[in-house]
Amino acid sequence: MAKKQKEAFFTPIGTDESNNGKIDKAVKLPKPTKKKHKDLGLSDDDVLEMYEQMYLQRRFEERAMQMYQKGKFGGFLHLYIGQEAVSTGTVFALNDDDDIITAYRDHGWGLVRGVSANEGMAELYGKATGCSKGKGGSMHFANVENHFWGGYGIVGGHIPIGGGLAFANKYQENDRVTACFMGDGAVDQGALHETLNMSQLWKLPAIYVVENNGYSMGTAAYRHTVNEIHERSKGYGMKSAVFNGMDVFTVYENMKKIADEVREDSMPWFVEIRTYRYRGHSMSDPQKYRTKEELKEYQKTDPIERMKTYILDEKIAAEKDLDKINDRIEEEVLEAVEFAENSDFPADEALWEDMFADEPHFHDRKEA
Ligand SMILES: Cc1ncc(C[n+]2csc(CCOP(=O)(O)OP(=O)(O)O)c2C)c(N)n1
Numbered sequence: 606m607a608k609k610q611k612e613a614f615f616t617p618i619g620t621d622e623s624n625n626g627k628i629d630k631a632v633k634l635p636k637p638t639k640k641k642h643k644d645l646g647l648s649d650d651d652v653l654e655m656y657e658q659m660y661l662q663r664r665f666e667e668r669a670m671q672m673y674q675k676g677k678f679g680g681f682l683h684l685y686i687g688q689e690a691v692s693t694g695t696v697f698a699l700n701d702d703d704d705i706i707t708a709y710r711d712h713g714w715g716l717v718r719g720v721s722a723n724e725g726m727a728e729l730y731g732k733a734t735g736c737s738k739g740k741g742g743s744m745h746f747a748n749v750e751n752h753f754w755g756g757y758g759i760v761g762g763h764i765p766i767g768g769g770l771a772f773a774n775k776y777q778e779n780d781r782v783t784a785c786f787m788g789d790g791a792v793d794q795g796a797l798h799e800t801l802n803m804s805q806l807w808k809l810p811a812i813y814v815v816e817n818n819g820y821s822m823g824t825a826a827y828r829h830t831v832n833e834i835h836e837r838s839k840g841y842g843m844k845s846a847v848f849n850g851m852d853v854f855t856v857y858e859n860m861k862k863i864a865d866e867v868r869e870d871s872m873p874w875f876v877e878i879r880t881y882r883y884r885g886h887s888m889s890d891p892q893k894y895r896t897k898e899e900l901k902e903y904q905k906t907d908p909i910e911r912m913k914t915y916i917l918d919e920k921i922a923a924e925k926d927l928d929k930i931n932d933r934i935e936e937e938v939l940e941a942v943e944f945a946e947n948s949d950f951p952a953d954e955a956l957w958e959d960m961f962a963d964e965p966h967f968h969d970r971k972e973a
């Protein structure tokens with residue numbers, strides 16, 4: 606009896622029925638699309654650009670990790686490595702003036718939405734030339750001009766802001782869609798459920814997307830949440846989808862279809878994109894919650910390697926052409942490190958700039 610009760614304690618997601626109910630995967634990747642780029646309306650140049658974007662995100666972070674380990678800058682550093690197909694496929698699928706907002710694993714999103722390597726690296730170093738003037742750091746990349754609204758540290762805290770962007774777009778009748786990204790760790794936060802409820806009620810043009818990378822810090826998704834994540838929106842009558850996030854074409858195809866429908870109907874969607882992060886949660890993570898074998902297994906589905914194979918197989922470019930792209934990016938990232946190191950920290954007065962509170966209030970405080 607006691608044993609039975611223990612077994613019934615929870616039914617984890619990812620449980621494989623054919624495996625005596627044992628969990629065999631951190632995150633089960635659905636099959637990628639079989640469509641080729643031309644079937645999806647993508648040109649050869651688009652494909653090369655997608656490759657370049659993903660490679661930039663990867664090399665930028667690998668170099669950032671190295672600089673962090675050398676003690677060149679401090680604070681948090683959450684790497685997006687492994688998840689680049691999600692940001693890239695999405696940005697290619699959306700219109701340039703559609704709004705994007707995400708949590709703290711945000712470097713890839715910033716880079717693909719127009720933050721330069723220089724501005725990104727300088728932000729990590731806390732320098733005034735950074736994309737958030739050196740006052741945000743790793744978790745607060747943003748590029749408002751390009752409709753990328755950041756970078757937020759509180760799990761689930763930005764989701765109502767995503768709903769607010771969608772509300773503003775609907776109110777202004779500007780035809781924009783908002784894509785609000787979050788981690789699997791956010792799916793049981795009240796803020797998500799409050800936002801889903803109001804979004805469905807108000808028919809907001811929003812896509813709420815969970816980047817399910819299998820883990821929330823050191824806790825596997827199957828340990829903290831029950832049932833399938835993409836089914837979360839059923840209670841709100843909201844449409845949903847789940848698809849592979851290690852293949853950029855799959856992300857592109859699905860996000861484009863969903864964004865078109867959201868724009869047409871002005872009704873929200875809830876989406877689970879399954880992916881995997883290769884590095885620890887942040888830089889100080891001994892990763893005892895997973896095995897090296899598990900990591901290697903997922904690395905076999907690497908989005909950049911997959912894209913490279915596709916480009917060569919389809920003869921879109923030769924290996925030497927890709928090497929040239931890689932070299933150019935390598936240089937761009939090295940120059941970004943130099944740029945960050947040679948930039949100045951924000952001036953003391955910058956503490957009083959970009960604040961919401963009235964100026965006089967701050968002058969009082971400054972003199973106190
Ligand atoms: C409200 C809140 N609770 C706890 C934390 C501490 N915390 C930071 S990241 C994280 C895990 C989030 O995991 P997930 O949403 O899956 O994102 P991922 O790191 O996988 O991108 C937690 C619990 C926080 N930042 N905010």
Ligand SMILES: [Mg+2]
Nearest residue numbers: 788789820821
């Ligand atoms: Mg996660």
